[in-house]
Amino acid sequence: MAEFINLYLIPGIAIGCIYALGAVGISLVFAILRFAHFAHGDVMTLGAYIAYSLVAAFGWSVYAALPFALLGGAIACVAIDRTVYRPFRRAPGIIVVIASFGVMLVLRSAIQLGWGVDVLAYETGIRRPLPLFGDIRMAQKHIIIIAVSIAIAAALHWFLSSSRMGKAMRAMSDDADLARVSGIDTERVVRWTWLIGGGLAAAAGIFAGINTKLHPGIGWDLLLPLFAAAILGGIGRPYGAIVGGLSIGIAQEVATYPWIGGDPLVPPAYKNAVAFFVMVAMLVWRPTGLFKGRVL
């Protein structure tokens, strides 16, 4: 049991948190701008590298760098939106998806040019996990990742449900034209969407870097599970994305537990297949995701 929790469940939750943070941004962008943001993984990477620069330049802990990197990711997204996506506001979603594919290539190569392609780490060496109770142990990084994710999710919930901007986002996700007619400054809503989505993506990227290590493909490698999480939750449903991220993260780890006999139930090389299988099965059962997606 302890082994199950330590080696399967807790890492699964941590991964789930990373998925969730990234997927929330994808879901928000989807809700407001109606397209699947392909470059989201690379925004994650960018955030992770900004944090790395701060860690390397000032000797900070990565957690101290986190807020700044969040801001960096947020601002980068707003800048990208202005230069690339804005002309496509009234274009069909698929066009913007393709534009974001271009952005993805640009971002990734810019990161490769700026930071190189070497594999980096925020901190080196071995850190033993902290004993919690009994045989249950948890790595410090996992505690922090999970705690910060919960805090971010709570803040997001407050923002979306209680703030005026959150309400405006809901309206715009439903019908942008009508939102404009109602007096909502839609460009401001778009800006906030990118700020939040970009910030959360940066956080996800940094956590992914903390969890393993840093390289220019770190975000791209997570992109498909992120989309799976966002869809699983229901398109444009940030809460759904959180649940979706956690489900996928946990499912793919836990599926390799030797539930029957001594061998892993699913060969570990099929972990990603598990994520997709869960998603497809889910969609067959509930065609618009867990949370019946479409608007916030």
Place this chain on the structure above:
Amino acid sequence: MALLEAQGMVGGYGGMDILNGVDITVDTQEIVVIIGANGAGKSTAMKALFGLVALRGGNVRFDGADVTGLAPNHLVARGMGYVPQERNVFRNLTVRENLEMGAFLKPAATARVMAQVFDLFPVLAEKAKQPAGELSGGQRQMVAVGRALMAEPRLLMLDEPTAGLSPLVMEQIFERIVAVNRAGIGILLVEQNARQALAIAHRGYVLATGRNRFAGTAAALLGNPDIGQSFLGG
């Protein structure tokens, strides 16, 4: 002084001009109706007034200031309200949320004005928690009008507010329009229920192929046999 004054509006979608010089004036305290055949450009004219269709010629003044090309949110802030003909409710938001969105720029008055709207359309109070997309066609229309009223505008522009409403509700809507108007709000109305609309209006315009065809007092338009023949169903 005219509350709204548009002169020589020329514009349309993409490269094509739908409006070929449309003039519309609404005075404070006035109810003005636009009528015309389907596709005459009535909705386009409304959108142009509200900054939703780019104008290539002409100008729009509201309350003495030139508002040509201003974005809708600025117009709402200045006191214009608009109910589009199609897609005029937030389908996934509840009725209450729809109304709240109408008051986005004036959140303080939300509760008070919403009570008034519920007074006007009691069925909306019943359905307050239901997504607007699940309402019947007529109920949606009420939500749409209610939403626009929430901002307490000084000029209310309604594009076929009674389309699809039962006679009873249509009557109520026209009554309310009159009441709203009496409270000092200018009304600009596009209607196919033209006789009924002209009955409550002060003045009217007839548009044809993107141009002003007739203009005059409501009584004059109602009395004109040509207009009756071609636009009011004889």
Place this chain on the structure above:
Amino acid sequence: MIRVDNITKRFGGIRAVDDCSLHVTKGSITGLIGPNGAGKSTLFNIIAGTFPPDGGSVQLDGVDVTGWPAHRLFRAGLARTFQIAHEFARMTVLENLLAVPAGQAGENLLTAWTGWARVRREEAAIRQRAEAVLGELRLEHVAHELAGNLSGGQKKLVELARTMMWQPKVVLLDEIGAGVNRTLLSEIAGEIERLNRDHGYTFFVIEHDMDLIARLCHPVIVMAEGRVLTQGSMAEIRRNEAVIEAYLGGGRTNQNGAGIGAA
């Protein structure tokens, strides 16, 4: 022609249609009126197979068609319009009509590839019919416009035009009048009468314009809260207190004019 027995449809908590039974006789133009939200469109959607009922049955021409998918019902002779226009937005108006007739040879890909001559012949006939329909509805000048770019009223006309492309036994019209110019509407009414008279089409019409209902429909069925409230000729209906209270109102704006207003 259409027989509805004890149809019920629930959406979440509300019963949009509640144990509703009615009958549309062959060759009639039957009106369906009722307050907004009475369940009229929902009933149409169930009859036309757009969604299945929760209970009850529908018969078309004596055949039990409950739960049949929409495309099958259409082929069985039932055509309908939608209250909120469902145009094919990225197709031209003409194509919107050409797409209608069921069982076109060219809808089979193999025939399209191999039997082109036949496809062409068929197409010419369909096109001729489409052009005639467009003319009748004053849409010829927008025939090559994308339907998504039409004005609100024009879209409703396209809805109607599509039903005229097919020889149905029965046509369900859901508020074709809303947003349509009154002069044009009265011409459409004439067309409906002609189709009914000359071709024997049965019409089942939802409409809020009492002038139109009075001119066209007999009998008129009144629905309220998901059930049939009453039924009869328009003259009878106009006198019914319950209907006046729930639906017609004082009728001041309704009967040509002398209104409540400022004018």
Place this chain on the structure above:
Amino acid sequence: DDTKIGILFDITGPIASFIPPMMDSVTLAIDEINDGGGLLGGKAVAAVGDTTGTTQGAVDAATKLVNIENVPVIAGALMSGTTLAAANAVTIPAGVPQISPTATSPDFTTLNDNDFVFRIVPSDAYQGVVLARLVLDQGIKTVALTYANNDYATPLATGFAAAYKAGGGTIAAEVKHEEKQQSYMSELGTLAKDKPEALVLIAYAGDSGTTIVKEALENGLFTRFVGTDGLRDNKLIEQIGAENLADSFFTSPSAPESEAAAAFEALYTAKFQTTKDKIFIGQTYDSVMLAALAVEKAGSTDRAKVRDALREVASAPGEKILPGEWKKAKELLAAGKDIDYSGATGEMEFDGNGDIPGVIGHFVVEGDGYKQVGLVNP
């Protein structure tokens, strides 16, 4: 006239992180050639193609090198898959000799290549056997085995598993893992179940390798790791700490007499100020050098001639040429003498299949680097 040497590397894509030092190695070789009198009476120029780490990209880039850049010989590609695709679809039909510095797949041995495809690393089949020998020699009787699901690790692991079992070892658990994952704890759970003595880990340090070692150590699941050249990377020491790798050991293709290796080490250090050995730089240097020597020997850019010359400059007999001795080689060739290139990573004695037998070194961590403590014979 300048002479181009084709460099077909997987610059972007899954092994991007290996590339920069390897490119330095290319520069090192090209500069040495040009400083030592150039190539064929002109300068040597590297014409670089990027496979992007995919089949499509490899074929596309190789096509450009062969047809637009008109190279007489290609060094590359690196991954077995891209190398195979480029060879099959482009270089073999076009008759361009191709020397891969790193492609280890056993498929190359049997490739029907008209003798145009060479490689200067031993086949995975071979390194796997050697690895098994070494593990057994260390007295380790039961291991857990995990390997990355890629064209480098899979054949190595297969070779290892067969040889190790044949030699009397027990593989307590064997898990194939996907690269690029966020966690390998569940894999490690399976692997550590029967508490084997060591974890044989065949993966790239820059990818899953480091993560697995780290998670295993942190959770106290394994303390002893056995790796191959993919893992024997300074990143591993940097990120894990040398003290945590004291019991671990590694294999890697190596040079028998360290004279050549030392010469290369000195050259590289002098130019790029780093003493740490970086992965695959020796092979890269050797492949470029061999390519250039073959062209020089052939005396022209005729591709078939270059291919024939390649075997002659690479194999004994002949005067030994070490890294850094381009000038000498050029003079000898001009004088019509036979030469034998002795590379940074070993003698380049190609067999009939274009493979080299190779020598595998046994490495341990010492200080903050790797130290070769012996050679292993199968």
Place this chain on the structure above:
Amino acid sequence: MDITLYGLMMYGLALLTMMAIYGVLCLALNLQWGFAGLFNAGIAGFFAVGAYATAILTAPESPNHLGGYGWPPLLALPVAMALAGIIAWPVGRICLGLKGDYLAMATIGIAEIIRLVFKNESWLANGTMGISTVPRPFESLGQPWGNLAFLALVLAIVIALYFSAERAWVSPWGRAMRAIRDNETAAAAIGKDVVRFRLEAFVLGAMVMGLGGGLSAMYFKFIGATATEPLLTTFLVWVMLIIGGSGNNKGALLGAALVWLIWSGTELFTNRLPAEWITRSSYIRTLLIGVLLIVVLQRFAKGVLPERPPKRID
């Protein structure tokens, strides 16, 4: 410069062959997206089925993977197509009820599962090592005739597909398909069997994707795990179709040609960068590709050749 005419011609052949293979994939995608509005993001899966099937059928016998049946290549292609179709059918039955982006994710998920199966089940297709003994038709003719003949084969296929697709586009079948794409409720209300039409487009498209996979396995003479990565076999095809103009078969072909030219051709420029940039030129190339894609898209927001209603039938 030692560019030779022969070299240029050989590169041109290779370029055209790749464009044509991508053209096949784009036409297939256009059938699903441009015609039927099906957001299939699982091109890689059907591509993989076609490619691996072709490889297994045509390669000489091998102990490393299934078969190696040594079939003649031209016989293998139809079977590969059929197999892709057989896989697509149940996938379509299960997934086609899903709307837009949900369908995209479901298909991407299924494609990834298919890919992972080929990658992991080494008995089937030699796992990550792939199959490196796929014969290419006409290769015995040697260079350049073999290449030319293969290109002619692929072009002939593209042309046949193009004309079939054009005919389908103008035919009532295409019209019904577009009606369903625009408004499925209304299409059902005018008697179109939405499920049947969708399934037809999906399965047919998947078969053509399988054909594309088969052709590319033959062209590369190798099929391995990296050949079916979604980047090059799904996303790039989407980029091509959208930039070329979806709903327009000419646009599909133009997009394939244009984007592949950008993708491949940029290297010719970045290779001219100074020697110090040797490592970076590849990243610069990727950067350039990204920028070019964005610029083209901003210039042609509906694709270079936008969708047009078909001309009247006569």
